[in-house]
Amino acid sequence: QTEINWWHAMGGTNGERIDKMAADFNASQSDYVVKPSYKGNYTETMTAAIAAFRAGEQPHLVQVFEVGTATMMAAKGAIYPVEKLMADAGEPFNGDDYLPAVVSYYQTPEGELLSMPFNSSTPVLWYNADALEAAGVEVPGTWEEVDAAAKALVDNGMKCGISFGWQSWVMIENFSAWHDLALGTKENGFAGFDTELTFNNDQVAARLQAVADMQADNKFVYGGRRGDSLPMFTNGECGMWMNSSAYYGSIVGQAKFKFGQTMLPLDKTVADAPQNSIIGGATLWALQGHESDEYKGLAQFLTYLSSPEVQAWWHQETGYVPITKAAAELSKEQGFYESNPGTDTAIKQLSLNTPTANSRGLRFGNFVQIRDVINEEMEALWAGNISAQEALDNAANRGNDLLRKFERSVK
Numbered sequence: 358q359t360e361i362n363w364w365h366a367m368g369g370t371n372g373e374r375i376d377k378m379a380a381d382f383n384a385s386q387s388d389y390v391v392k393p394s395y396k397g398n399y400t401e402t403m404t405a406a407i408a409a410f411r412a413g414e415q416p417h418l419v420q421v422f423e424v425g426t427a428t429m430m431a432a433k434g435a436i437y438p439v440e441k442l443m444a445d446a447g448e449p450f451n452g453d454d455y456l457p458a459v460v461s462y463y464q465t466p467e468g469e470l471l472s473m474p475f476n477s478s479t480p481v482l483w484y485n486a487d488a489l490e491a492a493g494v495e496v497p498g499t500w501e502e503v504d505a506a507a508k509a510l511v512d513n514g515m516k517c518g519i520s521f522g523w524q525s526w527v528m529i530e531n532f533s534a535w536h537d538l539a540l541g542t543k544e545n546g547f548a549g550f551d552t553e554l555t556f557n558n559d560q561v562a563a564r565l566q567a568v569a570d571m572q573a574d575n576k577f578v579y580g581g582r583r584g585d586s587l588p589m590f591t592n593g594e595c596g597m598w599m600n601s602s603a604y605y606g607s608i609v610g611q612a613k614f615k616f617g618q619t620m621l622p623l624d625k626t627v628a629d630a631p632q633n634s635i636i637g638g639a640t641l642w643a644l645q646g647h648e649s650d651e652y653k654g655l656a657q658f659l660t661y662l663s664s665p666e667v668q669a670w671w672h673q674e675t676g677y678v679p680i681t682k683a684a685a686e687l688s689k690e691q692g693f694y695e696s697n698p699g700t701d702t703a704i705k706q707l708s709l710n711t712p713t714a715n716s717r718g719l720r721f722g723n724f725v726q727i728r729d730v731i732n733e734e735m736e737a738l739w740a741g742n743i744s745a746q747e748a749l750d751n752a753a754n755r756g757n758d759l760l761r762k763f764e765r766s767v768k
């Protein structure tokens with residue numbers, strides 16, 4: 358049997374789900390064995406794959422989060438574009454079967470799909486329905502209402518009104534897309550690597566300053582990067598939480614209260630209506646340097662992972678969006694959205710309007726490092742050391758240095 362190595366960043370229950378998908382594929386045929394390995398969080402997995410490539414020990418397939426896209430694209434000799442891989446292996450593949458908001462993020466300007474969509478998400482507003490009811494407030498739809506709801510929750514005895522995670526993604530990248538504001542020049546980097554960050558505008562600064570000010574009476578409490586603040590929501594400390602739709606599986610498993618998810622709040626001082634949110638999560642990148650028979654097995658595995666049954670199952674278990682139209686349709690037929698109200702929020706947000714240059718996504722080089730810089734500056738804001746405008750100016754300046762460094766490295 359031919360071995361196919363798959364490195365991924367899914368810990369805990371999602372890691373078990375990955376193992377199950379690989380085991381099911383392995384049981385469905387006898388030529389190939391897919392071996393999944395957990396390599397740490399998204400950054401650690403990506404770094405491990407790059408180091409392994411340099412050492413000639415790269416896996417066939419690696420899961421890379423969305424902000425690693427420009428870096429992977431630039432690693433030309435290292436990646437095997439999946440659309441080409443599927444064609445070379447004679448495996449049927451049609452990009453039109455996938456959700457436009459997902460594929461467009463991973464296509465070259467010429468329309469070639471580089472990596473296989475697998476686990477795409479988008480941030481939503483999670484709420485503790487019992488707590489909101491007890492505080493006598495409705496589910497908020499605007500930032501003004503979020504502020505009022507947070508106050509009512511704290512007044513009613515909660516430790517915190519709202520928290521969030523993946524703060525660059527939620528509060529800068531998606532806040533901007535949702536309100537049709539640019540993150541940077543050159544169509545957020547899609548039109549060229551010679552781009553500059555512009556997210557340090559008045560609108561984003563005003564929103565972040567208002568959030569920082571909400572800390573005074575615990576209407577907002579910061580709880581760390583990525584998903585670190587999840588327990589604050591599931592333990593019942595915070596009544597609202599903004600983060601990935603893909604926390605659905607964890608929240609179902611952990612929350613002992615009635616919860617729901619709704620669209621991201623609208624800042625009415627910035628826009629009259631929301632635009633659309635952008636994806637997060639990750640895709641699967643094939644790496645060069647292996648035998649053609651191995652790529653044949655990999656192509657079959659990618660077809661298996663994208664099948665309506667597998668994708669609908671993964672979507673319903675985790676809260677990642679169904680990446681194909683068929684998987685979304687199957688979930689509907691199976692009555693998933695009817696039995697679990699709110700689980701279509703992510704799809705609705707992503708397809709709310711035709712994306713603009715500001716809301717298609719982002720493609721900035723070194724963005725993994727830029728997110729670290731944004732995290733540092735936002736944490737200085739939450740600590741009360743600097744204003745929101747200073748935090749954003751610092752992040753944009755430091756980020757622009759990293760963009761220039763990236764531009765030099767790809768020339």
Ligand SMILES: O=P(O)(O)OC[C@H](O)CO
Pocket residue numbers: 399422423424476477478479523526601602603636637638639
């Ligand atoms: O938690 P995930 O997998 O939805 O990913 C969140 C962010 O998009 C990662 O960049």
